Amino acid sequence: MRDAENTGSILITGASGQVGGELVRLLASLGTIHAPTRAELDLADPASIRRAVQTLRPRWIVNPAAYTAVDRAESDREAAFAINATAPGILGEEAARINAAVLHFSTDYVFSGDGTNPYRESDPTGPLGVYGASKLAGEQALAASGAAHINLRTSWVYGTTGRNFLLTILRLARERESLTVVNDQHGAPTWSRDLARLAAIILTQAPDAEAARRFQGTYHATAQGEVTWFGFAQEALRLSRRSGLDTRFARLTPVTTRDYPTPARRPSNSRLDCTLLASTFAYSLPPWQQSLASVMEELFAASPAAPAA
Numbered sequence: 151m152r153d154a155e156n157t158g159s160i161l162i163t164g165a166s167g168q169v170g171g172e173l174v175r176l177l178a179s180l181g182t183i184h185a186p187t188r189a190e191l192d193l194a195d196p197a198s199i200r201r202a203v204q205t206l207r208p209r210w211i212v213n214p215a216a217y218t219a220v221d222r223a224e225s226d227r228e229a230a231f232a233i234n235a236t237a238p239g240i241l242g243e244e245a246a247r248i249n250a251a252v253l254h255f256s257t258d259y260v261f262s263g264d265g266t267n268p269y270r271e272s273d274p275t276g277p278l279g280v281y282g283a284s285k286l287a288g289e290q291a292l293a294a295s296g297a298a299h300i301n302l303r304t305s306w307v308y309g310t311t312g313r314n315f316l317l318t319i320l321r322l323a324r325e326r327e328s329l330t331v332v333n334d335q336h337g338a339p340t341w342s343r344d345l346a347r348l349a350a351i352i353l354t355q356a357p358d359a360e361a362a363r364r365f366q367g368t369y370h371a372t373a374q375g376e377v378t379w380f381g382f383a384q385e386a387l388r389l390s391r392r393s394g395l396d397t398r399f400a401r402l403t404p405v406t407t408r409d410y411p412t413p414a415r416r417p418s419n420s421r422l423d424c425t426l427l428a429s430t431f432a433y434s435l436p437p438w439q440q441s442l443a444s445v446m447e448e449l450f451a452a453s454p455a456a457p458a459a
């Protein structure tokens with residue numbers, strides 16, 4: 151039995167994050183946006199989640215917020231599971247009460263990364279670390295909640311703001327003489343804005359929970375193509391050099407994952423097959439090179455004149 155209908159608005163969690171920030175801008179034309187701060191909606195606190203949803207009564211809940219510190223999660227399991235595993239289930243339960251739908255974001259790290267084939271949605275999962283395990287548990291909790299839901303698994307998210315590989319590499323390449331970058335993990339770097347565009351397409355095609363149920367399930371959603379972290383860094387520095395703004399860069403050296411030990415193990419194969427997304431929503435994210443070029447243009451446009459060599 152449902153409590154009452156929703157208000158027609160869109161609740162976006164994690165608005166300070168890479169994807170959340172883009173969602174707030176790109177979904178604005180589709181309804182009133184509620185973008186609570188962590189103080190107003192703390193995913194680590196079930197009561198806070200229930201209170202926020204019951205007060206705002208949105209039509210859609212879009213949940214890009216997550217505990218995304220992959221290495222820290224190894225020693226902070228409880229927090230990672232509270233935010234990534236328990237919270238999506240509670241969002242789902244509250245959504246079901248008011249007949250709202252949930253658009254959730256998950257990760258390639260739910261897979262073990264064996265082999266070289268792109269993973270399909272139906273392939274067996276097997277996370278290598280706490281972060282991946284917590285995200286997988288979140289997918290399952292949402293699916294069990296009874297809410298109309300769509301779960302987008304993406305990979306290697308970057309953009310013009312926030313903590314991401316691209317911005318780190320661009321900074322380190324100016325600060326250091328040489329840089330080593332892992333060259334045996336394969337995936338698709340995905341621009342946060344492309345994911346927000348996809349979200350806008352999904353919410354347009356499925357404006358309410360009833361429509362969302364027709365699309366319900368998990369979809370792989372990454373940029374087209376594949377590359378290693380080393381190849382991605384190489385292309386970013388090539389574009390940066392071409393802009394003429396930066397004149398000096400560190401030398402890049404490819405290394406293996408074994409040469410660069412981290413607390414969390416990472417999949418060597420992060421390739422996701424996005425065929426289902428394309429056939430369902432008639433949309434594919436652009437090739438990673440195209441989006442990287444757009445991001446670099448935006449970064450150059452925002453940066454001050456080139457410093458003297």
Ligand SMILES: NC(=O)c1ccc[n+]([C@@H]2O[C@H](COP(=O)([O-])OP(=O)(O)OC[C@H]3O[C@@H](n4cnc5c(N)ncnc54)[C@H](OP(=O)(O)O)[C@@H]3O)[C@@H](O)[C@H]2O)c1
Pocket residue numbers: 163164165166167168169170187188191192193194213214215216217218233255256257258285303304305306307308312313342
């Ligand atoms: N980044 C990647 O490479 C990557 C790859 C694959 C999948 N994904 C998935 O894609 C989604 C978006 O990732 P992203 O890169 O945009 O993440 P992000 O930039 O790290 O942002 C995470 C957001 O979650 C919020 N958050 C964390 N803990 C919270 C809590 N207890 N209560 C409320 N909000 C909380 C953060 O708020 P604060 O600013 O207050 O910390 C921040 O706004 C996530 O679901 C992630 O798992 C990411």
